[in-house]
Amino acid sequence: MSQPRRSEAVTVGILALQGAFVEHQAILQKLSLRTRLHVVLVRTPEDLQQCDALIIPGGESTTIALLARLAGLLGPLREFVRVKPVWGTCAGAILLAQSIEGAKKGGQELLGGISVTVQRNGWGSQVESFEAPLEVEGMRDHERPFHGVFIRAPVILSLHPSPSDPPIQIVSRISASLLPRTQTLVPLDEDDTDPRDPRTIVALRQGRHLLSTFHPELTKDDRFHEYFVRECVLPSVA
Amino acid sequence: MTTPSTTSSGVATPPVPQGAGNPTGTPVLAPTRSTQAKDGGSSSGSLGTFGVKSGLAQMLKGGVIMDVINAEQARIAEEAGACAVMALERVPADIRANGGVARMSDPKMIKEIVDAVTIPVMAKVRIGHFVEAQILQAIGIDYIDESEVLSPADEEHHINKHAYKVPFVCGARNLGEALRRISEGAAFIRTKGEAGTGNVVEAVRHQRAVMSEIRKASVMSEEELYAYAKDIQAPFHLLKETARTKRLPVVNFAAGGIATPADAALMMQLGCDGVFVGSGIFHVSSGDPAKRARAIVQAVTHHNNPKILAEISEDIGEAMVGITITDEMKGGRMASRGW
Numbered sequence: 001m002s003q004p005r006r007s008e009a010v011t012v013g014i015l016a017l018q019g020a021f022v023e024h025q026a027i028l029q030k031l032s033l034r035t036r037l038h039v040v041l042v043r044t045p046e047d048l049q050q051c052d053a054l055i056i057p058g059g060e061s062t063t064i065a066l067l068a069r070l071a072g073l074l075g076p077l078r079e080f081v082r083v084k085p086v087w088g089t090c091a092g093a094i095l096l097a098q099s100i101e102g103a104k105k106g107g108q109e110l111l112g113g114i115s116v117t118v119q120r121n122g123w124g125s126q127v128e129s130f131e132a133p134l135e136v137e138g139m140r141d142h143e144r145p146f147h148g149v150f151i152r153a154p155v156i157l158s159l160h161p162s163p164s165d166p167p168i169q170i171v172s173r174i175s176a177s178l179l180p181r182t183q184t185l186v187p188l189d190e191d192d193t194d195p196r197d198p199r200t201i202v203a204l205r206q207g208r209h210l211l212s213t214f215h216p217e218l219t220k221d222d223r224f225h226e227y228f229v230r231e232c233v234l235p236s237v238a
Numbered sequence: 239m240t241t242p243s244t245t246s247s248g249v250a251t252p253p254v255p256q257g258a259g260n261p262t263g264t265p266v267l268a269p270t271r272s273t274q275a276k277d278g279g280s281s282s283g284s285l286g287t288f289g290v291k292s293g294l295a296q297m298l299k300g301g302v303i304m305d306v307i308n309a310e311q312a313r314i315a316e317e318a319g320a321c322a323v324m325a326l327e328r329v330p331a332d333i334r335a336n337g338g339v340a341r342m343s344d345p346k347m348i349k350e351i352v353d354a355v356t357i358p359v360m361a362k363v364r365i366g367h368f369v370e371a372q373i374l375q376a377i378g379i380d381y382i383d384e385s386e387v388l389s390p391a392d393e394e395h396h397i398n399k400h401a402y403k404v405p406f407v408c409g410a411r412n413l414g415e416a417l418r419r420i421s422e423g424a425a426f427i428r429t430k431g432e433a434g435t436g437n438v439v440e441a442v443r444h445q446r447a448v449m450s451e452i453r454k455a456s457v458m459s460e461e462e463l464y465a466y467a468k469d470i471q472a473p474f475h476l477l478k479e480t481a482r483t484k485r486l487p488v489v490n491f492a493a494g495g496i497a498t499p500a501d502a503a504l505m506m507q508l509g510c511d512g513v514f515v516g517s518g519i520f521h522v523s524s525g526d527p528a529k530r531a532r533a534i535v536q537a538v539t540h541h542n543n544p545k546i547l548a549e550i551s552e553d554i555g556e557a558m559v560g561i562t563i564t565d566e567m568k569g570g571r572m573a574s575r576g577w
Contacts, residue, residue: 017539018300018321043539058297059321060357066319067539070532090297104316104356120356126380127403129290130283150283151293152358152380178283218293 009036010237012229013051015077016041017067019059019091023217027225028055035234045076053085053233056092056111058151058215061120064091065109074109081113085208085232093211094120094154101157114206115161115168118213122155122199123180129153134202134214136172138231139223146221148174148202148214155180156201156213166207171227173200208232286403291425294358294381294405295489298322298426298512302502302535303491305329305516308347309354311527315519318531322358322381324514325351330387330434331517331558334569339389342370345377352378360407365576366392375404381426382406386575387433387516394577399423409493411444411573413451413477414470416486421473427486429510430573431494434517436560438495438504440573445492445508455481485509494573497557499537499550506541513538518558525555 012028014021021041028039042048054077056064068074080086081096088096096113102120123129129152133145159168179199203212203224210232216224301321306312312323327343328336342363352359358380363370365384370391374382384397386409399406400423409430410416416427429448431441451470455477458466463481467474479487492505493514502513519531533550540546561567 016300018319020296020299022299023296043543059299060297060301062316062357063301063319063321063535066317066532067536070319070536071539102356105313105354106317125352125378126290126294126358126405127286127375127378129294130285131287131289132283149289149293151290151297174283215293218289218296 009038010229010233011038011040011050011052012233013040013042013048013054015054015056015064015068015092016043017059017071017073018063019057020215020217021055021057021059024055024057024089024225027217027222028229031222031226031229033226033229035229037229042073043071045072048073048076048080051080051084052237053229054080054087055228056086056088056095057217058090058092061091061094062104062108064095069109074111077111081111081209085210085228085236086113087210087212087228087232088114089212089215089217090151090153093213094118096209096211097154098160100154114204114209114211115165116159116204116206116211117157118154119157120154121152122213123150123153126152128180130178132174132178134172134174136203136224136227137169138171139227141223146172146216146223147219148172149218150202150214151218153202153213155199156204158198159201159204161206169205170201171203171205171210172212174202176200205232208236288423288425291405292488295407295426298358298491299489300538301512302531302538303360303512303514304519304531305514306351306520309350311520312351312355312359314528315531316355316357318528319535320357320531321512322360323351323355324360324362324383324516325379326362329517329521330572331436331521332434333387334434334567337569340364341388342367342373345373348374348379349377362388363397364388364391366390366395366397368397371397371399371402371404371406375402379404384408384424386430386572390575396422396577399425407491409573409576410448411576412447412470413455413480413486414472415576416448416490417470417472417476417480420476420487424488426489426491428491428493428514429505430576431492431496432563433494433572434569435495435563435567436497436518436558437563438497438501440563441492441494441496441505442508444494444573445505445510448486448490449509452480452484452486456484495560496534497560499533499547499554502534502537503541503547506538522555522558530554530557 134148303322304315304320360381362385405425407426408419408424429444492510497518
């Protein structure tokens with residue numbers, strides 16, 4: 001982790017406290033881009049300082065938050081999210097949400113950064129985990145579906161950007177027919193098949209942040225990682 | 239829904255996640271789904287695929303899974319940073335001490351634990367007891383451990399784990415055993431170690447055996463691999479995949495005898511992706527279980543940082559009383575169960 005920082009390279013950190021961080025690292029290292037990417041596994045505040053952008057991987061959000069606090073990373077991470085691009089997948093999306101439902105008893109710490117409310121384990125237990133093809137707006141070869149892997153995934157319940165926040169841009173939705181059948185916590189007025197139901201959103205952007213409730217790092221498809229680097233990371237370091 | 243990744247030619251190749259304890263290993267990802275192209279842009283979702291089963295194990299990597307016997311312990315584990323809990327009526331040390339037949343826990347007790355925490359909940363079934371597995375799937379458990387810690391229900395067959403939407407973890411002492419379990423549908427492997435002893439020696443033996451056999455296989459010619467597959471009684475296609483990627487095709491945790499933060503870090507440095515702690519946390523005579531649990535969680539994350547390991551190992555009370563592993567010890571060798 002102590003490689004010298006190359007000035008022409010962009011350093012993307014991956015929060016490596018717990019979860020599927022190595023999968024993100026593998027895809028980032030294989031991306032072919034004109035800009036050189038330097039990938040850092042972040043476990044300490046010193047690691048984080050080197051980074052121009054950060055990915056928060058899937059894992060257990062309660063575990064990652066506790067380890068971040070114990071490593072003295074919570075403050076530095078919140079500061080990082082305020083000024084630099086961050087992408088959260090699954091547990092990472094939970095940590096980036098402004099508020100959550102289904103937190104552990106006594107509540108749990110979040111980083112915030114994206115003006116959404118999400119429901120943890122929105123589909124239920126592992127037996128409800130699923131895979132489904134997704135259309136992703138703005139991705140290379142976007143007519144070719146992206147394979148979405150949803151594992152005890154969170155569900156986006158509502159978007160509430162304040163006027164001073166950057167607008168939220170929907171990146172991908174799933175079919176309403178895939179929504180949790182048993183969800184009872186948030187009775188929505190709309191018809192379940194309403195395509196604008198926020199619960200159908202599985203990826204979105206707000207400013208330089210990206211959020212996905214599924215796991216692009218569990219596929220061999222690098223298009224989502226390329227999207228993050230191209231759309232969120234490179235414009236912010238230029 | 240769809241039969242989990244079983245093709246006409248047998249078992250599909252499972253994904254090959256890269257280990258947290260093996261940062262230089264070959265990165266490998268979820269299997270290419272044959273359904274993927276066919277589905278196109280349709281709205282169908284596939285439940286219980288091998289991809290989501292092994293994918294959950296990938297999300298647990300770098301974490302600690304703790305044995306708990308009630309909702310209160312489960313909450314302590316969650317607060318201490320456990321990435322999942324294993325719900326059971328007696329921890330292995332007590333199963334050893336009490337003797338008799340050890341079975342699946344009461345579903346009511348498991349459901350109380352499910353209700354108490356937000357992290358994944360696992361539970362154990364006896365080797366070969368597919369009805370206990372059906373029951374656990376019906377109550378919506380997140381992972382099943384087909385475990386040698388309970389008394390085996392079948393001395394010849396393991397459960398056909400492909401037939402379930404819920405994923406399975408199984409113990410293994412060597413590469414052949416691990417690959418046999420994966421071919422039966424296990425989406426997650428752990429060392430067997432020797433549960434309930436507080437003695438890490440067997441877990442080390444099993445992890446070293448797996449790693450050494452993988453290294454051996456990785457330099458073999460195809461002809462040699464055919465012979466080696468026969469020798470270690472492993473399916474050839476899984477052995478070939480393992481040899482190519484130089485790691486097990488699924489996530490591999492340490493289990494059986496881990497009692498201290500240093501034990502946990504040792505297993506991570508030996509190439510494990512995470513750690514199960516059974517009796518080592520709540521079966522201590524003195525000290526604060528929460529503190530010990532949290533220290534083990536930190537040790538797994540910072541397993542390569544001796545300075546942090548020293549800090550977290552300080553003042554966590556006495557570890558569980560370990561026992562010397564012999565054939566005559568109470569409860570016998572559990573690791574020899576499984577075929």
